[in-house]
Amino acid sequence: MAYLESSKKFDPVRPGEQWFFYWKTSAALWETRILQCPVHEVIFLPLYWGFHAESSTEWDFGKVRPERDLLRLTQLLTQHGRKFCWLLPLTPAPFMPNGGIPVSVARVLSVGKSGVHLAALDQEQNLNKMFSFFEPKVFPSFASFLQAFGTFLGTHKVKAPLWGCQFFYSQDGETSSFLGDSSLAFEQGFSRFLRKAHPEGTDLTDPRSESELKERFTGEVGQLFSSAAESALGPFWAGHQRIVILGAAPKETILRSLPTGKSQLEYTRDLFQHFVNGDQVSSALLTPEEKKESLQWILSEHFGARTLELAYKLVPTVSNPDEDWRPYSVADLYSGEHVDHFDKLGLRRFLYRNYRWLYQNRESLEFTPEAIDQSQHKIKFFNGSSLTRTSFAQMLKLFMLGQRVLLDRSGLGEGHEKRLQLFLLENSIRMQSVNFMTATQICELGDGRLIIFDGAPLRENPEREKFWNHIFRYLSFVQPEVQMDDDVFGLWRIRPTAPHELSYLDVRRVNLYNPTSYKKAVSIRTHRQFAFMKMIDPTRATARSTTDGVEVELLPNGKIALDFGHYEET
Amino acid sequence: MSLKLIYHFQTSQNQDQEFRPASYAVIYFFSDDGFLDERQLRELAKAIPNADHEGLTFLNLDDLKSFAARVGEELAVREVRLISVQDYNIGIDGAKDLATFTGVFEKYGEIVVNETVKKKGLFGKFFT
Structure with a gap:
């Protein structure tokens, strides 16, 4: 025994x-x-x-x-x-x-x-x-x-x-x-x-x-x-x-x-x-x-x-949408075979600095009703040079389904370029052109946004982080701001609200981990759009509410989880 | 603390009508505390004439040994063991567990002694 x-x-x-x-x-x-x-x-x-x-x-x-x-x-x-x-x-x-x-x-x-x-x-x-x-x-x-x-x-x-x-x-x-x-x-x-x-x-x-x-x-x-x-x-x-x-x-x-x-x-x-x-x-x-x-x-x-x-597809993608905590991220990057494509545009660095661990590289686009539904809130970045005919059509469909899509047209094949122009023309898509660091077209169709930009000028531009800042500001992305050292790690999850939480749009949880031998501090700013609800399972960690959000202290090998209710913007 | 360096001998090559001489490339360089910082190693490699300090590649074994000694001096470690990839692979072939694997780093290769780092005598050990 x-x-x-x-x-x-x-x-x-x-x-x-x-x-x-x-x-x-x-x-x-x-x-x-x-x-x-x-x-x-x-x-x-x-x-x-x-x-x-x-x-x-x-x-x-x-x-x-x-x-x-x-x-x-x-x-x-x-x-x-x-x-x-x-x-x-x-x-x-x-x-x-x-x-x-x-x-x-x-x-x-x-x-x-x-x-x-x-x-x-x-x-x-x-x-x-x-x-x-x-x-x-x-x-x-x-x-x-x-x-x-x-x-x-x-x-x-x-x-x-x-x-x-x-x-x-x-x-x-x-x-x-x-x-x-x-x-x-x-x-x-x-x-x-x-x-x-x-x-x-x-x-x-x-x-x-x-x-x-x-x-x-x-x-x-x-x-x-x-x-x-x-x-x-x-x-x-x-x-x-x-x-x-x-x-x-x-x-x-x-x-x-x-x-x-x-x-x-x-x-x-x-x-x-x-x-x-x-x-x-x-x-x-x-x-x-x-x-x-x-x-x-x-x-x-x-x-x-x-x-x-x-x-292993042993359960449906969403087994119980009313109860399940799901991994939460803000962006999916589809770079295709050029895995470092978005590194070269400075996007990965921008995401690491501002939305650390809130994005994922994807090998291929999962185009099923469940996957589309689950990732509705995510911004999707596509590398034009790696798109096939199928994935190109799927990308446009995501836009039409109300999703936010960014397409780097540098390297886009001639055939795709023609199809894109035809698509915009035939569907009378509302468009505006902007030239900030690079030529950008912003297309709107209901809730859908298709932002077509030329990635080439961004490769060598030391100020390209400003471009991505503008993009994310335009897309009005809402997420608590987390300030922490590089060797503190956090992952977000999201779930729908329970009947007693109807004042919120959704509830988000961040799990924070300190795998170092040093005490670490984490600062979370809610920007008046999130309410700190509770902390869960603190281990060698404490959290206290402040006017700006939450201050967390993680001792060596400490962890904590914090729940935030997401308010509707007024 | 001990230092170990695993190197790979690359034969001379003709590429794009450009001749590249035979060279000794550092594959791994580590102490008991882990791998050494590559930026520091590249900096130290600049002291070796004709070395490709970015690729940590040296024209001959003597230059590689000088580099190893230089790193040992910097870290105040007297001995650096140099193991070729061939010897390392022979060691792995014969190893079956952690003990025999770590034994590879004691059994194979040759030791470069940095004479500028004084050996601790019996009395020296009392005073550190």
């Missing part, structure tokens, strides 16, 4: 994010471990496919080793009313020995961008080394597993969704796939790819073209693993997930091995950057010592069960 009690604090079988590492414990203990999982939480089962290899072509699901008995595992889960999903790695997985592949095909270690082998320290301080997926024996082994697993699922009618997962690490502001490799296996595979794609030969003296071809080759191999999985497991296939594994980067492995380790502040900074990027994260590698206080709070409060359920 003492073991079970202490396992609540450190449990290698349940490392985080509701994952269940079935291979890390005796099958006899599965039932006990399952009962420790909250009933309402979905359990995610990462598939350690290498673990099931009895030989290079034979796969065991329990006949040889009980720890491989996935049928028994799923029966226990079902018997105890636990919903579950499979997570199938489509890249090396740093939380599994050998990156998850069978020992027999683990031949060539993966090499990262800086030339070092990719390896990560897990919760139990084992060093998991990634092996190259470009080694020719890996894919046939994977395909063989897929066939066997597909047969297993079909035969036993295991009804659970299966997600193909690509794992990433983040280092120096860049997110990289674990599939990425520059080992000998990769180079040999790349040579074969070049010979096939360009039998007449190709000129690789230009490093840029070599880099592009290598990227294309890596993408095609990734696609090979992905499409093989989707094809073999079709009836159960639910889609793809991209997951960033905290603590997995080569630099982090070194940092985590040092006496001081990686600090709470550094992890928090990373986590918030992932929030802005809309990344799904996993803390499966982190030890209890690393995942404490600030980090643990942020993970459970903002990357917890509800966030997971939404990411």
